[in-house]
Amino acid sequence: MATLDTVVVSFRNGDDLLPLLEAVRAQSEPDGELIVLDNASGDGTAELVAGRAPWARLIRSESNLGFAAGANRAAAAGSGELILFLNPDVVPDPGAIALLRAAADRWDLCQGLVTYPGGEPINTAGGEIHFSGIAWAGRCDRPVAEAGPERAIGFASGACMLISRRLWEELGGFEESFFMYCEDVDLSLRAQLAGASVGVVPGAVFHHEYSFEKGAGKWRLLERNRWLTILRTYPTRLLLAALPFLLALEIVLVAVALRGGWLDAKLRSQLDVLRMAPEALRQRRSIRRSAGVDFTAHLHPELDSPYFGAIGRSGIVQSAVRFSWRLIRFLGRTR
Numbered sequence: 001m002a003t004l005d006t007v008v009v010s011f012r013n014g015d016d017l018l019p020l021l022e023a024v025r026a027q028s029e030p031d032g033e034l035i036v037l038d039n040a041s042g043d044g045t046a047e048l049v050a051g052r053a054p055w056a057r058l059i060r061s062e063s064n065l066g067f068a069a070g071a072n073r074a075a076a077a078g079s080g081e082l083i084l085f086l087n088p089d090v091v092p093d094p095g096a097i098a099l100l101r102a103a104a105d106r107w108d109l110c111q112g113l114v115t116y117p118g119g120e121p122i123n124t125a126g127g128e129i130h131f132s133g134i135a136w137a138g139r140c141d142r143p144v145a146e147a148g149p150e151r152a153i154g155f156a157s158g159a160c161m162l163i164s165r166r167l168w169e170e171l172g173g174f175e176e177s178f179f180m181y182c183e184d185v186d187l188s189l190r191a192q193l194a195g196a197s198v199g200v201v202p203g204a205v206f207h208h209e210y211s212f213e214k215g216a217g218k219w220r221l222l223e224r225n226r227w228l229t230i231l232r233t234y235p236t237r238l239l240l241a242a243l244p245f246l247l248a249l250e251i252v253l254v255a256v257a258l259r260g261g262w263l264d265a266k267l268r269s270q271l272d273v274l275r276m277a278p279e280a281l282r283q284r285r286s287i288r289r290s291a292g293v294d295f296t297a298h299l300h301p302e303l304d305s306p307y308f309g310a311i312g313r314s315g316i317v318q319s320a321v322r323f324s325w326r327l328i329r330f331l332g333r334t335r
Helices: 014-027 045-052 066-076 096-105 165-171 183-193 216-233 236-260 263-284 306-313 315-331
Strands: 004-010 033-038 057-060 082-086 090-092 109-115 122-124 127-129 135-137 160-164 198-208
Touching (some): 004 014, 004 066, 004 096, 014 033, 014 045, 014 090, 033 045, 033 066, 045 057, 066 082, 066 183, 082 096, 082 165, 096 160, 096 198, 109 183, 122 135, 127 183, 160 165, 160 183, 165 183, 183 198, 183 216, 216 236, 216 263, 236 263, 236 315, 306 315
Parallel strands (some): 004 033, 004 082, 033 057
Antiparallel strands (some): 082 160, 090 198, 109 122, 109 160, 127 135
């Protein structure tokens, strides 16, 4: 079986990190390595890892690199043929890592079933990516019984992601300019563009202490990185076909942000995109695209996530979105 490195990026996690480290230790093979990069927590997290988890390889960053760059640096320090990224607030069920590791024979990039603490309900059973670039945790808040079978998904969650080192190095890892959020979406789309498979393995269960905190800083990064993902990965025909819809959606999102109290974050994200767009467009030329890949097959046509509330339940909105997608897919077909 291929050797595996487990990578954890910590930032002010303290004692909350210990259950994960203990669980990984119990499931590690003799040839595996647990690598923890601490992002200059400054609260004793690094010292706690060094003192109470000496089996882990600790890398101390002198500054907060963010998740993307921190994960890249930690992964580069290892040598395993497989890399498993786990959030510091994730704990695997007994045997979950072995099940996910075995799935590397079937998937180039995959994730386990991620639940909330206690095993119910689902946190994510595989990421969904709407054609607008909005991405969410698939089957979130539904019972675990509805997780479904092992299958292809839009993107693998960075909270619990397994990838071969070969593919990781070919793709160049996470895009570090994202800092955090959407880097897993971008990586999954680049993998699919290169002809790689992305899937979920529901038998491998991981528990996640998760809450969607809607602070202004998070909204800014989510919206900025959504656009950067689109600009970097969408094939040219699809990007041009979708652009009118995407620009119209910006007007709607500004109104949503105004009502939700995060208008300043939304406007700042738009300025960020204008500033970073030239580099994102330059980067797209270096992203490998295999012939015959239908990129649109990885995109979701409906805004049916529970996160969208009344908008997602509106028949009028859904009909308009579905019609837009049929037109965009016709005009922007990628093969």
